[in-house]
Amino acid sequence: MPEVAVPAPALTVFYGGTFDPVHCGHLGVARHARDRLDATIRLMPAADPPHRAPPGADAVHRARMLDLAVAGEPRLTVDRRELQRATPSYSIDTLHEVRRELGPKAPVALLVGADSLLGLSGWKDWQALFGLAHFIVAERRGVDIGRSVLPGPLAEFLADRWTDAVAALHQVPAGRVLRLRQPLQDGSATEIRARVAAGQSLDGLVPPAVAAYIARHHLYAAGNASSARL
Template sequence: MSAGKLLVCYGGTFDPVHNGHLAVARTARDALDADVALIPAHDPPHKGPTRADAEQRAEMLDLAVAGEAGLSVDRRELLREGPSYTFDTLGELRAEHGDAAPIAWLVGADSLLQLHTWHRWRELFGRAHIVAVQRPGSEVDASRLREHAPEVLAEIADRWLPPADLAATASGGFALLPMPTLRPESSTELRRRIREGGDWQEWVPTAVAAYIASQGLYRDPGAILTASPPSAHR
């Protein structure tokens, strides 16, 4: 992390990483003038088992961000046993970077609507800002939050900040990050295309496509390579 810069943490299963993930990371880096750490989850509490094991997913991330200024891979959740709780990850990051360092956790619109189900979710704001990605066609505003997640709306009502202001404070704010264009990629659809022999290579960086092919990943619909059990939520 560069001294004085906002650190944006982008967590997920990345099973596999695709160009849509990279577009989000680049948008956060450029729009927020931030360093972005992609954090693969070991045992994602909000989803079932992954199709590639933890180290394979991390290696694909390494290939995807190679040579990308401001983007890095953080393996800390792979080194912990049990659920990959964001609260615990942010606690580690806060201890490492200090109380004054500006840190933000990046979530998608769907995750924001479920934030109240996350482990110790209100306390996340004591450790970081929360930034929600605004994808075209999946926008989040106060009316949608009021309908689907009133607890979340009540929590963030006094925390809204312009994205450019996040670096001025260490934590506690909420901001929306608009995505300029709609991205077609999804990991679920990508796995389906690989499994069924459809066109998929253009959805991932060339090096990631070569890795998936060499490892024979996602070909067997019943193959679940990780032993991590599903758990409650993030």
Template sequence: MTMRAWIGYGGTFDPIHCGHLAVANAVRDALDADVHLVPAADPPHKDATHADASHRARMVELAVAGERGLRVDRRELARDRPSYSIDTLHEVRAEVGRETPVVWVIGADSLAQLHRWHRWRELFDTAHVLAAGRPGFSLDPAGFAQVDAELAALIAARLRPLASLLDAPSGGIALLPMEPPRRESSTEIRRLAAAGDDGWRGQVPSPVAAYIDRHRLYARALPA
């Protein structure tokens, strides 16, 4: 059976939260294809993670259990080198062949920083990029000229309707507004957990909350 598309949604997921799931489900529904959540081992463009890779991947597995069309792809966790999206996409392209559409899902905040990614121009030789709305980050293409002129020009040249991503193997950019944008934040979840404030619990699926409690993942260490 021919695969409709390979869709990947990468991130540290430290921890995964309900906003991540909302984006993954929206992409799945919009493109009528499975979405692979890809926990990063050591993303070079972010600070060090707070929970180790095995915990973060397990939380993703707990979060997607029972969710139709959401899968976990652990390929980046096996690497003993920095984890770059372009390397993942080259691996996927080799697996699915030249004609299958490959889509890499990012947040609007990441789209604004795309020109800082490792070998970022190569992404479009291998995959499409789908940017989902995030609070505080506009998806208005005109606004990217204030960020970087080359990035703005590339977005303008490659922008296409979301559904048309499945008409070609790679090369496009599409936008997925989340209205209203999801406000969950892994940083805020960690801050609240470290402070002993239970306000974080509603931001994550209940099995993830139980896992965080069981392993005391983000609890502030007590003085020796």
């Protein structure tokens, strides 16, 4: 009998961040990554910082806004794993957990912003991350991630890891870096929080359901620290 080809495991992409709040720029990055990489994108909100109040909305509100933002979006999901820990959430710990779930052969990637790449050498066990996942780097307006501007140790470590081929991320479990070139959108979470505090419209900056949630729960209003229960 002829051999039956076993399909390669699907690429799973984790897109972490505070998402405080999630906005149309975040969704644009997630959609573009999904479509270009043919992958499920798991938006993964960060836990609240320990020992101090969250700077904007707490983790429960941020995750609920993500739920609203991705509702009806194919292959965009919310992953709450970092909210379920009692300890600080380091990417290296998250990836070890992912590997225990998906196994050593599944292709896994972290989707990060350009500014996160520039600061990568300050992450815990940053070099070990590449044994557990690929990195997909989303462009950000005003942030240059050309190889010539990366910090020396980081540039040297990444020199042989860059690829322009999406297929390379599907063929091996980890270790490659791909630059995600996409249309850049205006707007940032900082700007959105400031607009809410000033009583200005969020039209075109966040999904309507997210804008309604912010208004309903009085999030980001001047002098207001809002929290929710799980």
